[in-house]
Amino acid sequence: MLRPLHPVAPGTRTVLGIAFFVLFVAFWAWITLGGHVNRIFLADPLSMLKDGWRLLVEDRFWLDIMITIWRVFGGFVLASIVAVPIGIAMGAWKPVEAFLEPFVSFARYLPASAFIPLLILWAGIGEFEKLLVIFVGSVFQIILIVAVKVGATRRDLVEAAYTLGATDNGIVKRVIMPANAPEIAETLRLVLGWAWTYVIVAELIGSSSGIGYMIINSQSRLATGQIIFGIIVIGLIGLLSDFAFKALNRWLFPWSLA
Amino acid sequence: MSKLLIEGVSRTFTGVGGGQPVRALQPIDLAVAANDFITILGPSGCGKSTLLRIVAGLEAPSTGRVLLDGKAVTRPGPDRGMVFQSYTLFPWLTVAENIGFGLREQGRPERERNEIVASYVDLVGLKGFESHWPKQLSGGMQQRTAIARALANDPEILLLDEPFGALDNQTRGLMQELLLGIWERRKKTVLFVTHDIEEAIFMASRVIVMSARPGRIKSDVPVDLPHPRHYTLKTSPEFSALKAQLTEDIRIEAMRTAQTQSA
Numbered sequence: 001m002l003r004p005l006h007p008v009a010p011g012t013r014t015v016l017g018i019a020f021f022v023l024f025v026a027f028w029a030w031i032t033l034g035g036h037v038n039r040i041f042l043a044d045p046l047s048m049l050k051d052g053w054r055l056l057v058e059d060r061f062w063l064d065i066m067i068t069i070w071r072v073f074g075g076f077v078l079a080s081i082v083a084v085p086i087g088i089a090m091g092a093w094k095p096v097e098a099f100l101e102p103f104v105s106f107a108r109y110l111p112a113s114a115f116i117p118l119l120i121l122w123a124g125i126g127e128f129e130k131l132l133v134i135f136v137g138s139v140f141q142i143i144l145i146v147a148v149k150v151g152a153t154r155r156d157l158v159e160a161a162y163t164l165g166a167t168d169n170g171i172v173k174r175v176i177m178p179a180n181a182p183e184i185a186e187t188l189r190l191v192l193g194w195a196w197t198y199v200i201v202a203e204l205i206g207s208s209s210g211i212g213y214m215i216i217n218s219q220s221r222l223a224t225g226q227i228i229f230g231i232i233v234i235g236l237i238g239l240l241s242d243f244a245f246k247a248l249n250r251w252l253f254p255w256s257l258a
Numbered sequence: 259m260s261k262l263l264i265e266g267v268s269r270t271f272t273g274v275g276g277g278q279p280v281r282a283l284q285p286i287d288l289a290v291a292a293n294d295f296i297t298i299l300g301p302s303g304c305g306k307s308t309l310l311r312i313v314a315g316l317e318a319p320s321t322g323r324v325l326l327d328g329k330a331v332t333r334p335g336p337d338r339g340m341v342f343q344s345y346t347l348f349p350w351l352t353v354a355e356n357i358g359f360g361l362r363e364q365g366r367p368e369r370e371r372n373e374i375v376a377s378y379v380d381l382v383g384l385k386g387f388e389s390h391w392p393k394q395l396s397g398g399m400q401q402r403t404a405i406a407r408a409l410a411n412d413p414e415i416l417l418l419d420e421p422f423g424a425l426d427n428q429t430r431g432l433m434q435e436l437l438l439g440i441w442e443r444r445k446k447t448v449l450f451v452t453h454d455i456e457e458a459i460f461m462a463s464r465v466i467v468m469s470a471r472p473g474r475i476k477s478d479v480p481v482d483l484p485h486p487r488h489y490t491l492k493t494s495p496e497f498s499a500l501k502a503q504l505t506e507d508i509r510i511e512a513m514r515t516a517q518t519q520s521a
Contacts, residue, residue, distance in 0.1 A: 159316050160346040160404075164360035164411060165336030174363070178350045255350050255391040 043225030051225035052233075061214060065233060068199055068210040071127070075134025076195045080188055082135075083142035088180075090143065091150025092172050104143050112137030113201045125206040133202035134195050142191050149183045150176060182253040189245040196238050261447045262290040262313070262415055266322030269308050281472040282308050285322060288466065288475065290415075293445045295438075299458040299504065300468030301512040306451045309473070310419050313449060314340050326414060336360055339408030343420040345400045347392035353403050354379065354388040360411040378406040381440060398429040405437060415447040422457070431489055434460055442486050455504050456492060459483075467507050470515040477507055 008016070025045055031037050032044035043051065055061035090097040090104075115136050116129075123129040153176050161175045203212025211230050218226040269283040282305040290296055300306045311317040313324050315334040324331040326338065334340075339360075347356050358375045366374075379388055382402040392400055401421055408416060418437075422430040438461055441448060452458050458465050462481045469476040483496060491497055 156342055156344050156346045157348060159334070160340070160342060161348075161359070161363070162316070162334035163314055163336075163338060163340040163417075164363060164407065166360075166363045170363050174359075175348070179348070181350070253350070255393065 040222055041224065043223075043228060048225040048228050048232075051223060052229035055214070055226060055229060064210050064214050065237070068203065068212070068234075069237065071130045071202070071210065072134060072192070072195050072199045074127075075131040075199070076138060076188075076192055078131060079135045079138035079142060079191075079195075083139045084146055084184060084188075087143045087146025087184075088150050088172075088177065090147035091153070091180075092176055097147060097151070100143075101147070104140050104147075108140040108144055110136075110140075112198050116202060116205050120206050125208075130199065130202045130207070130210075134198045137198040138191050138195055141194070142187060145187045145191075146180075146184055149180050149187065153179050182249060182256040185245075185249045185252065189242065189249070192241060192245065193238060196234060200234065260289040261292040261294070261327065262288075262449070263325040264288040264290075264309075264313070264322070265325065267309065267312055267319040267324060268321045269305065269312065269317070270320045283319075284472045284474040286473070286475055290447060290449065292447055295441055295448045295450065295461060295463045296466060297450045297452055297458040297462040297464075298466045298468060299452060299455065299508065300473060301470055301508060301515050302453055303471050303515060304468045304511070305471055305473030306453075306468050307419050309468075310340075310417050310449060310451050313415075314338050314417050316340075336364060336411045337414045339411055339413035339416050341401065341404045341408050341416070341418045341421040343423045345392070345397065345404070345424075347395075347400055347403055347407070349392050352389045352391060353384055353395070356392065356403055357406045357410050359407060364411075374410055378410045381409070382406045382436065396429075397425050398433055401425065401433060402436065405440075409440070409444075409446075413446075415449060418448065418450045420452055421450075423452075423454075430457070435487075435489060437461070438487055455501055455508060459497060459500050459504065460487065460489075460492060465504065467504060468511075470511040476511065479504065 029045050032039065032042055033046075052061075086100070090100055112133055116133055119129050119132045119136070123132055157179060158171055158175055161171055166175065199210070200212040200215070203210035204216045207213040207216075211234055215227050215230045218224070218230070264286055266285045266287060267283065268281070268285040271280045271282055273279045286309060298306045298309065308317065312319050313326075313331065315331045315338065331338070347353075348359065351359065354375050357378050358371045361371045361374060375388075379385055382405060384399065384402060384406070387395065387399065392403070395403065405418075405421070421437075422433045425433060434457060440446075450458075450461055452461075459481055465479045465481060466475055467477045467479065468474065479500070481500065483491060483494075
């Protein structure tokens with residue numbers, strides 16, 4: 001029946017994909033509504049929806065959502081603006097790589113969340129501190145991945161460009177950069193996903209707004225329905241931004257698609 | 259004066275991990291007359307591609323020098339157009355943009371560029387495909403674009419490194435006729451590397467046969483077959499005689515290569 005690597009029909013794929021969600025929610029409903037776990041620790045799906053609705057309508061939770069989205073994109077855009085040119089420079093010019101690579105590799109393993117107390121000391125608990133957490137968490141990752149991609153530029157394309165009269169400058173601008181643009185965009189899409197983790201951590205500590213703040217606030221009131229609603233909202237926004245990013249890449253780089 | 263002069267060019271690669279240095283090319287001397295079509299024929303690994311890359315300026319010779327129109331070659335440049343065996347079209351550029359790449363790098367005005375590109379699109383029979391991406395083209399069409407791209411710069415010499423090596427037999431035959439037809443009409447100095455004996459004879463006014471590694475010139479065979487050449491030439495007695503002679507030459511070298519590899 002199940003043959004290895006055998007493709008599944010599109011219709012069946014959709015049905016199976018939805019089926020797991022249904023099973024998951026059904027199991028959740030069964031253990032909560034059926035009284036198998038204490039409601040204090042886990043809300044049931046219906047009260048989760050009710051709590052979520054109340055959050056949106058009465059507590060203006062959509063403002064928290066907006067502020068979290070702004071933080072993610074603000075920090076992420078800041079990190080991209082700094083990291084992409086540095087990554088390209090490292091990939092293209094080996095002395096630059098020799099100079100920066102050891103430090104960036106080291107900095108990449110510094111946990112962004114551990115910087116939060118320090119960043120609060122430096123930048124306070126305002127918006128700038130939140131952006132910095134995301135910036136610190138993303139910038140070194142982007143630099144390294146971009147440098148590796150650029151360093152792996154197809155040599156035969158570079159050689160072909162040289163035989164056509166390209167200068168060193170022309171090689172960087174009109175071969176290395178366009179050749180790697182889709183991969184760089186793909187890298188950014190990946191790192192944007194990680195940025196969602198950093199923002200919530202940043203909002204759990206020293207914050208008075210945002211989805212993460214709502215979650216930590218709900219914990220003290222044992223409002224597990226609200227916590228789960230917040231988590232689901234993050235998942236949905238992540239999924240949406242991922243789709244948008246993919247669509248943007250497809251539109252920007254039609255030549256790179258198979 | 260010769261168009262291209264190769265004087266005592268040799269190449270030795272340093273040994274990997276402290277190993278013995280590998281000699282790829284023994285000192286080679288070769289003079290190429292203007293508008294000659296030279297094929298360099300040799301078994302794989304004989305250093306013929308290395309020689310071509312040295313002429314292109316993509317690699318430096320260990321000894322000797324290459325002179326084009328009396329000027330020493332030190333780095334790659336638009337006066338030496340190159341077509342590679344691998345598909346090297348820029349995937350982010352359309353067919354027309356690929357052909358115009360060199361002209362753009364040299365800062366030629368757009369109008370002039372467009373005219374030149376259109377004429378080369380025509381020359382290689384790619385009308386109607388100007389705005390296709392390379393990935394939408396067959397291998398043969400990609401190599402036709404690559405030839406047009408190299409020619410659009412109007413180079414002093416055209417270097418081809420087994421350009422049809424990855425194509426199927428039928429396409430390869432058509433491409434040979436296409437390239438030869440262009441050469442017959444436009445006259446250009448050409449250096450064409452191949453390991454295919456028929457191809458070497460069919461294209462060339464002169465076949466340079468190289469020995470097994472370390473490569474040196476084993477024989478220099480003029481091909482006095484009349485132009486324009488048609489594919490039926492490949493079955494003529496004169497062609498067969500040349501083929502028999504070169505097959506013998508190459509066979510000895512191929513066997514030598516096989517022996518050194520098994521030793």
